[in-house]
Amino acid sequence: MVKCLNDIGVRALDLDQELTRRSSRSVASLFEDGEASFRDLEIQVFSQICKEGQAQVVALGAGFEGSLPKEARVVWLHRPTDYQGRSFTDRPRLNKSISPKQEYFERFEARNLRYASGTNEHLMLPEGYESGLEDFLMAPEGLHCPYDMTLTPDYFEFDGRVLRDRSMMSFRRFELRDDLLSLEQIHLALELIPRERLILARRTHEGNGEIDLLVDWACELGIPHSDVEILSLHERRADWRSTLREFSFDAAPIMKLAAIVETWAELLAGHQWWQENPEQRAFLPRSLDGRWQWYRQLFGPQMPLHFVREHLGSALDQPFLWQTLLGAQMKGEFAAVLGDPVVQSRTPLEHLEFFSMRGAPVVSVQVSEAEFEHEAMPVLQQLGLRWAAVTSPLKLAAYNLANQKSARAIELESVNTIAVRQKQTFAHNTDIDGLIEMAAELKRHTRVVIWGGGGTLKALLQCWPEASVYSARTGELRQGPEVFDECDLLIWAAGERGSELRPSFRAKEIFDLSYAESSSAKAWAVEREIPYQSGLKMFKVQAQAQREFWSQIGKQ
Numbered sequence: 001m002v003k004c005l006n007d008i009g010v011r012a013l014d015l016d017q018e019l020t021r022r023s024s025r026s027v028a029s030l031f032e033d034g035e036a037s038f039r040d041l042e043i044q045v046f047s048q049i050c051k052e053g054q055a056q057v058v059a060l061g062a063g064f065e066g067s068l069p070k071e072a073r074v075v076w077l078h079r080p081t082d083y084q085g086r087s088f089t090d091r092p093r094l095n096k097s098i099s100p101k102q103e104y105f106e107r108f109e110a111r112n113l114r115y116a117s118g119t120n121e122h123l124m125l126p127e128g129y130e131s132g133l134e135d136f137l138m139a140p141e142g143l144h145c146p147y148d149m150t151l152t153p154d155y156f157e158f159d160g161r162v163l164r165d166r167s168m169m170s171f172r173r174f175e176l177r178d179d180l181l182s183l184e185q186i187h188l189a190l191e192l193i194p195r196e197r198l199i200l201a202r203r204t205h206e207g208n209g210e211i212d213l214l215v216d217w218a219c220e221l222g223i224p225h226s227d228v229e230i231l232s233l234h235e236r237r238a239d240w241r242s243t244l245r246e247f248s249f250d251a252a253p254i255m256k257l258a259a260i261v262e263t264w265a266e267l268l269a270g271h272q273w274w275q276e277n278p279e280q281r282a283f284l285p286r287s288l289d290g291r292w293q294w295y296r297q298l299f300g301p302q303m304p305l306h307f308v309r310e311h312l313g314s315a316l317d318q319p320f321l322w323q324t325l326l327g328a329q330m331k332g333e334f335a336a337v338l339g340d341p342v343v344q345s346r347t348p349l350e351h352l353e354f355f356s357m358r359g360a361p362v363v364s365v366q367v368s369e370a371e372f373e374h375e376a377m378p379v380l381q382q383l384g385l386r387w388a389a390v391t392s393p394l395k396l397a398a399y400n401l402a403n404q405k406s407a408r409a410i411e412l413e414s415v416n417t418i419a420v421r422q423k424q425t426f427a428h429n430t431d432i433d434g435l436i437e438m439a440a441e442l443k444r445h446t447r448v449v450i451w452g453g454g455g456t457l458k459a460l461l462q463c464w465p466e467a468s469v470y471s472a473r474t475g476e477l478r479q480g481p482e483v484f485d486e487c488d489l490l491i492w493a494a495g496e497r498g499s500e501l502r503p504s505f506r507a508k509e510i511f512d513l514s515y516a517e518s519s520s521a522k523a524w525a526v527e528r529e530i531p532y533q534s535g536l537k538m539f540k541v542q543a544q545a546q547r548e549f550w551s552q553i554g555k556q
Helices: 002-007 015-023 027-031 035-052 080-084 100-118 153-168 183-192 240-246 264-275 293-302 321-325 352-356 372-383 395-401 407-412 431-441 454-463 520-528 536-555
Strands: 012-014 057-059 075-078 121-124 148-150 173-177 198-202 214-218 230-233 254-257 281-283 334-339 362-366 385-390 417-421 424-428 448-452 468-470 477-479 489-493 510-512
Touching (some): 012 015, 015 027, 015 035, 027 035, 100 520, 121 153, 121 321, 153 183, 240 264, 264 372, 293 321, 293 362, 334 372, 372 385, 372 395, 385 536, 395 454, 407 424, 407 431, 424 536, 431 454, 448 454, 454 489
Parallel strands (some): 012 057, 075 121, 254 281, 334 362, 334 385, 448 468, 489 510
Antiparallel strands (some): 385 417
């Protein structure tokens, strides 16, 4: 954040960096004096920075406990992965009597409450996003987002200060839901935002007084008392076919279907319902876990209603603001990362520029192994999927699906990269590229253990043929000599789901195929104070190889 803001001439400081610069000691060294001493020093240095009157943006650490200037614009930056837990190799443990994740969550709840009450703006950004933050943190009028946003109660805190900022932004419309907002809050919005940019969403039978606004009427309330501009359906009927049939009469200028969608076939049917009258209909699928967010990110901008959110929002399937502002808009073809889970994936950011040059967006699509071949892929291809990175647990399923496999994919019987052209699915494996790079870097190790493996096991054994292989689900030795005491290198190739087993032996170093901050391998390494290397470098290498493959297929 500091670098990107300084690049545009805004003086920005990171408090931790200022602590180390002004004290000539590392953060770890400062913590050796005790956490209370460290927090006091944070407050002292922050106070000095404020008195200097130069810094326009100061990045505070998560544990900062000092008071903030009343005139400051305080922004709380979230990441979706914050709620999965984190382990830190670059800062000292504060409570070694519990696991690193337990330590994180022990403080997470209290800190969330403090941030919620002490900040006047929340913003959700993707994992690994390091550039372009000036677009989000500078003057709000600099943001251009010609779509819609639901105003939740937190926008009305601090005497409506956040709402005043938002009223300056170029959102198309702001939704006022009478089941979320009080009558006083609705009237405050009327004072700050032009009426033509407001939607009054009627979700309850209670009256709101005579308010002359564009009305979104929920069909669950029965027949509207007068003509309305938007008719919405949020609850499913007996089955999905009946839901679509009931809502196929265009009785209002905008018909909004926002019911729970349970299957891929239902998603496709809802998409086709929208396409029958795209200028008058809006299909906003909802789920219990936000799994249709990618669909709304792709197709929502083409609909008469498209809701985005900055943080929690009013529905998990609403795309985040950054997803709408970054990358290309959908024009017929798109790229994706497919897997389960995918919330932690950096693939959309990693390939953003590559596909933007091709006029295609990149999204994260949650797909289970059971639904991949016969349910998800036919729908995704019909909707325009042309390129995909494939993650666990889908690599073998993708191999079985493809009808044009590279020699490397056949050799490894695993696929992490696909391209769809003229009903042909071309498949390749670039995991080996990243692993070869890491094997050269870690070649000093002799006793190597692979924990897990899944779809990457054959590639791992090509790089470390003498390795011992243990099942991460059962702990049983599958291949190679048994390890009783300690190995030089433990390669963690186990997914986050399934067994909670951990190796019974020690390790001098851990190489984790995952780069997620919530990785169990990272937590294990931090807890046992083992040198740790994430899979981020491997990811970068194999991602470059993916782009080369996609470029080659594009020339055919």
